[in-house]
Amino acid sequence: MRSRGDRIKYYLGNLLLIASVAVVYIPIFWMISTSLKTAPEVFKWPPSLIPLRPVLESYRELFVPENRYFQFFRNSLIVAGATTAIALAAAVLSGYGLSRFKFKGRSAILVFFLITQMFPFSLVLLTLFLFFSKLHILNSYFGLILAFVGISLAFSIWMLKSYFDTIPYELEEAATIDGSGRFGTLFRIILPLIGPGAIATAIFIFITSWNEYLLAATLAMSEKVRTLPPGLSMSYMSFLKISWNGLMAASVVASLPSVILFAFLQRWFIQGLAAGAVKG
Amino acid sequence: MKRLLVPHQTYSLRSQNIRFALLVISPAFVIAGVALYYPIFNSALMSLQKVYFGSSRFDWVGLANFRAVLRGSVFLKSFTWTLLYGVLSTVLLFVVGMYFALLLNRKMPGTNLIRGLLLMPWSIPVFVNAFLWLWLLNVQYGFVNYILVTLRILPQPVHWTGGSLVAKASVLLAYIWRVFPFNMIVYLAAFQTVDPMYYEVADIEGANKVQQFFLTIVMLRNIITFTALLNFIWAFQEFTTIWIMTRGGPAGATNTLMTQVYTRSFMERNFGEAAAMGAMWVLFLMVFSVFYIRFLLARED
Numbered sequence: 001m002r003s004r005g006d007r008i009k010y011y012l013g014n015l016l017l018i019a020s021v022a023v024v025y026i027p028i029f030w031m032i033s034t035s036l037k038t039a040p041e042v043f044k045w046p047p048s049l050i051p052l053r054p055v056l057e058s059y060r061e062l063f064v065p066e067n068r069y070f071q072f073f074r075n076s077l078i079v080a081g082a083t084t085a086i087a088l089a090a091a092v093l094s095g096y097g098l099s100r101f102k103f104k105g106r107s108a109i110l111v112f113f114l115i116t117q118m119f120p121f122s123l124v125l126l127t128l129f130l131f132f133s134k135l136h137i138l139n140s141y142f143g144l145i146l147a148f149v150g151i152s153l154a155f156s157i158w159m160l161k162s163y164f165d166t167i168p169y170e171l172e173e174a175a176t177i178d179g180s181g182r183f184g185t186l187f188r189i190i191l192p193l194i195g196p197g198a199i200a201t202a203i204f205i206f207i208t209s210w211n212e213y214l215l216a217a218t219l220a221m222s223e224k225v226r227t228l229p230p231g232l233s234m235s236y237m238s239f240l241k242i243s244w245n246g247l248m249a250a251s252v253v254a255s256l257p258s259v260i261l262f263a264f265l266q267r268w269f270i271q272g273l274a275a276g277a278v279k280g
Numbered sequence: 281m282k283r284l285l286v287p288h289q290t291y292s293l294r295s296q297n298i299r300f301a302l303l304v305i306s307p308a309f310v311i312a313g314v315a316l317y318y319p320i321f322n323s324a325l326m327s328l329q330k331v332y333f334g335s336s337r338f339d340w341v342g343l344a345n346f347r348a349v350l351r352g353s354v355f356l357k358s359f360t361w362t363l364l365y366g367v368l369s370t371v372l373l374f375v376v377g378m379y380f381a382l383l384l385n386r387k388m389p390g391t392n393l394i395r396g397l398l399l400m401p402w403s404i405p406v407f408v409n410a411f412l413w414l415w416l417l418n419v420q421y422g423f424v425n426y427i428l429v430t431l432r433i434l435p436q437p438v439h440w441t442g443g444s445l446v447a448k449a450s451v452l453l454a455y456i457w458r459v460f461p462f463n464m465i466v467y468l469a470a471f472q473t474v475d476p477m478y479y480e481v482a483d484i485e486g487a488n489k490v491q492q493f494f495l496t497i498v499m500l501r502n503i504i505t506f507t508a509l510l511n512f513i514w515a516f517q518e519f520t521t522i523w524i525m526t527r528g529g530p531a532g533a534t535n536t537l538m539t540q541v542y543t544r545s546f547m548e549r550n551f552g553e554a555a556a557m558g559a560m561w562v563l564f565l566m567v568f569s570v571f572y573i574r575f576l577l578a579r580e581d
Binding site: 013016017020021024025027028030031034042044045046047089090091094096098100101106107110111112113114117118119120121124125128129131147149150151153154157158182186207211214218228233236247248251254255258259261262263266270274 | 314316396513551558
């Protein structure tokens, strides 16, 4: 702090930041507040910002078997979990191959993956639906996972390839001279080094799958495998009057996995993103 | 960010290396082929067919689907809005993301905590975000109308998803609120890569804060362009927010490529025309892809 003017600017900046954070947090505050209200209080005007008499009624209702909430939740976890594992494994291998070996056609393969980001999913869905129906994998975890892995690959491969590019090549050379096999080198020497990149990518895939609505709603119409996004949309919004406190409670719980993931793994996520995406 | 300064080397061109590379690339290659390329090619063929829903029957009809789509006013309208949505969201994400990144990029206690707090919207699921904004913007009981009317900014509550212009603003607002933390984090990380020496020189040369900001922008032009390209692609792929909040309405005002193709196919059961719309989009996006991919591949070297 050199001068008084600088000091004033400093505090004004802090004030601006805190006020801005407060504005960003209004929706989250409103979501939690609504989820704790009773049905009559939701439709009170003017609305109460903090519930007059907070109740856990809406949360309790999620456990009612007819609502199938936790069935959808479990389906979402299964599909997002499996998608993350499979897409991460495939992307690590491809990212490694595309980062470490220069051969004719390498750029073409990279383009092959990158360009899939331009495929409008709704267009892919048109015939994917018919294709899956022919293979009898509509309404199955397998079909959903296959589609979700497909849409996560491009970005994941690019992130991991960029991350592999930042790892010095000498380590592998030493391991190769030591007589470690190719897969041995990859698994024992290289994988431990890409921790942040792999975690960042895994979070990305998990969130993509957890969020996916369009493919989930079309490829899984049966309640048995229905995931949360179409599940919630169908259970709470098919009526003329939406139960907002119920929907907000369901939303708070549906946000928990990704929020918790972020709370714990944020540091790695930022590191991985910084090294992978933010180069040059 | 400490960067490892070892130059990127590669293995010698031995055939077993290539075989190994192809082996490790193959799983992703096969999945992308089955889940993305096969359906997209089939959809391209479908744009030339009349498809009878519920049976495997179809007729080849040439360009009839394209003619039908171009004759209607819906396609052009959604084309314009999709482009606008892409451009506006990319610009707004840059502005909001940069605003928070600059506010956080100062010496101040607790920045790590605040940065963590600001990441929160990005960890809120897209569908939850759409429900939440629908509720915030509710005409009768929503918080936004409450606060705006109480503060006398609005004379009376607005039906946010009811009018063409306000519905467009609503879906944009909901989308920006969730995605801006991504831009913020990338810009913040990018700031760390700028050598402080440049600012010292700028200080000595008497550059003011605004000039230093533009210096930063110029130095980070690559990462800013990369983020903008990503934002643009995401906007094109965005379906959930719009579908849940407005179903593409009112009267098609918020219909994008994604909701339009979905409505034409799975709602109206006109697969041929939906495929024709999609095919025109893919042709259009290919022009954009050339730019995107050349940019990414250039960054590689």
